[in-house]
Amino acid sequence: MLNKPEMLQKAVDELNDVAGKDRLVQEYDLPRLNYIKSCAREAFTLHPIAPFNVPHMSLTDTTVADNFIPKGTHVILSRVGLGRNPKVWDEPCKFKPERHLQDRNKGEEVVLAEPELRFLSFSRGRRGCPGVVLGSSMTTMLFARLLQGFDWSIPANQGTIDLCQGKKDSFLAKPLLAVAKPRLPLHVYSVSR
Numbered sequence: 519m520l521n522k523p524e525m526l527q528k529a530v531d532e533l534n535d536v537a538g539k540d541r542l543v544q545e546y547d548l549p550r551l552n553y554i555k556s557c558a559r560e561a562f563t564l565h566p567i568a569p570f571n572v573p574h575m576s577l578t579d580t581t582v583a584d585n586f587i588p589k590g591t592h593v594i595l596s597r598v599g600l601g602r603n604p605k606v607w608d609e610p611c612k613f614k615p616e617r618h619l620q621d622r623n624k625g626e627e628v629v630l631a632e633p634e635l636r637f638l639s640f641s642r643g644r645r646g647c648p649g650v651v652l653g654s655s656m657t658t659m660l661f662a663r664l665l666q667g668f669d670w671s672i673p674a675n676q677g678t679i680d681l682c683q684g685k686k687d688s689f690l691a692k693p694l695l696a697v698a699k700p701r702l703p704l705h706v707y708s709v710s711r
């Protein structure tokens with residue numbers, strides 16, 4: 519988003535509309551932060567924290583989408599393969615949060631879970647994450663407060679943020695440096711609730 523200032527601004531505009539600048543974002547604001555949640559959803563889709571889900575083993579013979587999976591098979595889901603699947607996502611390698619806004623029925627809230635597994639956030643089924651509500655609230659709240667509390671920019675001598683991943687893991691190859699300037703009145707930062 520630092521590389522696309524118009525996108526960052528759209529997220530900040532949403533925060534200005536929903537929470538303003540005279541108080542911190544609260545949990546009751548989250549249902550209305552649909553652009554912010556679309557950005558988080560797009561980050562899960564395009565930049566997963568790990569390339570694969572944790573391995574599972576099939577307890578019985580089963581068939582998934584015409585693929586026979588014998589009992590005892592180790593099954594690993596590719597987060598990258600799902601999130602960047604061109605059969606599912608238009609321009610899959612572009613960071614396009616608005617796809618998640620368009621994706622929902624009118625008036626429906628954007629959520630971070632993806633039960634249809636078009637990308638993998640909390641997975642689903644018996645071993646799916648039981649912490650979906652808490653995890654979604656924490657992710658959205660942290661992200662929203664970082665954007666609400668500070669004006670973010672790329673350091674002057676840096677150009678753009680290099681999103682290339684390291685060879686060994688999914689993290690960025692180069693350290694992520696960003697400049698944060700407080701943007702709210704001082705009294706707002708001292709409220710702890």
Ligand code: HEM
Nearest residue numbers: 571572639640641644645646647648649650652653654657
């Ligand atoms: C953004 C935050 C989170 C994400 C993206 C996430 C994602 C996941 C995923 C993908 C799995 C399934 C792994 C598998 O296939 O076996 C999982 C499992 C699990 N998660 Fe989360 N999680 C998050 C937050 C939380 C929180 C806040 C809690 C608890 C308070 C939690 C508790 C668990 C537990 C206990 C399991 C194991 C479930 C089982 O194997 O039966 N998670 N999580």
